Amino acid sequence: MARTTPQTHGEILAAAARRFGVTGYRGTSLQDIAGEVGCSKAAVLYHFANKEAILTELMAPAIEVLRSLDERIAAQSEPASAQRVAIEGFVDLAVRFRGEIALLRGEFPELLQQPDFAHIQLISERLLDALAARSARASARIAAFALLAGIAETCGEFADVPDEELREALLTLLRRALEPVN
Amino acid sequence: MARTTPQTHGEILAAAARRFGVTGYRGTSLQDIAGEVGCSKAAVLYHFANKEAILTELMAPAIEVLRSLDERIAAQSEPASAQRVAIEGFVDLAVRFRGEIALLRGEFPELLQQPDFAHIQLISERLLDALAARSARASARIAAFALLAGIAETCGEFADVPDEELREALLTLLRRALEPVN
DNA sequence: CACTGATCTGACCGATCGGTCAGCTGCTGA
DNA sequence: TCAGCAGCTGACCGATCGGTCAGATCAGTG
Numbered sequence: 358m359a360r361t362t363p364q365t366h367g368e369i370l371a372a373a374a375r376r377f378g379v380t381g382y383r384g385t386s387l388q389d390i391a392g393e394v395g396c397s398k399a400a401v402l403y404h405f406a407n408k409e410a411i412l413t414e415l416m417a418p419a420i421e422v423l424r425s426l427d428e429r430i431a432a433q434s435e436p437a438s439a440q441r442v443a444i445e446g447f448v449d450l451a452v453r454f455r456g457e458i459a460l461l462r463g464e465f466p467e468l469l470q471q472p473d474f475a476h477i478q479l480i481s482e483r484l485l486d487a488l489a490a491r492s493a494r495a496s497a498r499i500a501a502f503a504l505l506a507g508i509a510e511t512c513g514e515f516a517d518v519p520d521e522e523l524r525e526a527l528l529t530l531l532r533r534a535l536e537p538v539n
Numbered sequence: 540m541a542r543t544t545p546q547t548h549g550e551i552l553a554a555a556a557r558r559f560g561v562t563g564y565r566g567t568s569l570q571d572i573a574g575e576v577g578c579s580k581a582a583v584l585y586h587f588a589n590k591e592a593i594l595t596e597l598m599a600p601a602i603e604v605l606r607s608l609d610e611r612i613a614a615q616s617e618p619a620s621a622q623r624v625a626i627e628g629f630v631d632l633a634v635r636f637r638g639e640i641a642l643l644r645g646e647f648p649e650l651l652q653q654p655d656f657a658h659i660q661l662i663s664e665r666l667l668d669a670l671a672a673r674s675a676r677a678s679a680r681i682a683a684f685a686l687l688a689g690i691a692e693t694c695g696e697f698a699d700v701p702d703e704e705l706r707e708a709l710l711t712l713l714r715r716a717l718e719p720v721n
Numbered sequence: 722c723a724c725t726g727a728t729c730t731g732a733c734c735g736a737t738c739g740g741t742c743a744g745c746t747g748c749t750g751a
Numbered sequence: 752t753c754a755g756c757a758g759c760t761g762a763c764c765g766a767t768c769g770g771t772c773a774g775a776t777c778a779g780t781g
Contacts, residue, residue, distance in 0.1 A: 404758090465645060522677055526681040527681065568767075
């Protein structure tokens, strides 16, 4: 065996992505990943501090984009413009990283509890706020929540739909569904 | 100890519902449930064949209503009327059983794989079909999927919102978001 | 009193999990 | 030639899981 470090590192990441996509994060053991790579479980833990570190590295690009979207939203002073930026940015994020998001299918709630992802919770709340056009009305927040959660669950399901078509469908859905700013 | 059977049986169900609501199905052990009831894990398994049986009994009423909704939808010959029945029936179901649905927060995908809930998968697909007004267009199916998944995740989150208000918010969302039948 | 059946317990089982550790291997540079 | 180090392995650890089982407890019955 004995490959170079970046090589094995990348192979483990790729294998983990594949397995997480099929059986989810919790449903995938380090042994599963090792088996797919063709090395021992101990080798996986030689390249990564622990299981969570694999997920963290896998999600890092998506999280970075989410963080920058959060900043762009915060920079908007008007609810209407914040909503517009949130809609377009979120759809863009969902489509671009739909593979990564699909990995977490149904595991968002638990994963957001982990310390490594704690700040994501805050960002999600601000995103929700922007989608609801900063309204405090229950109906606005309920709709925004349903769309946020729904799209997160959705974008990984339609792997055969081209990016542009998925993008248009989600944009149309959000624009039609969200209460207009008054 | 030594209570009557229906008494302990009910206490276990109630305790399981409470724990599932906090830590999810997979995140709750039989020991957790037993601890909450104040009996041994073996006592829990004396009253229920296995862990899944507890969940099955807990979800039975909701599943029964879902089944009858499925039949009512199937009885509609026109896509438009099927969509209308699906919208109203699904919102009604989501609001009425939001406690039960909240128990499964984020665990739908895995649970639907289990043999006991296999038929739910089929019903969900027919419900999706009706919400999409039996259209094969990707945009219609994407929107229906996002709303279905989103509302399922949502209804348990707003526990402080009264039934009627939640009902109206979800109805408005669905009617506005779903593509009109042409 | 003896017996029975329902209820419940503690001890235990095998499997699986994430993670640790001592040590083997093969390349590299002095 | 050989020390040293990066990469990797197999054996092992403690914890936890769902589930089993022999037997204790106790109320009701003849």
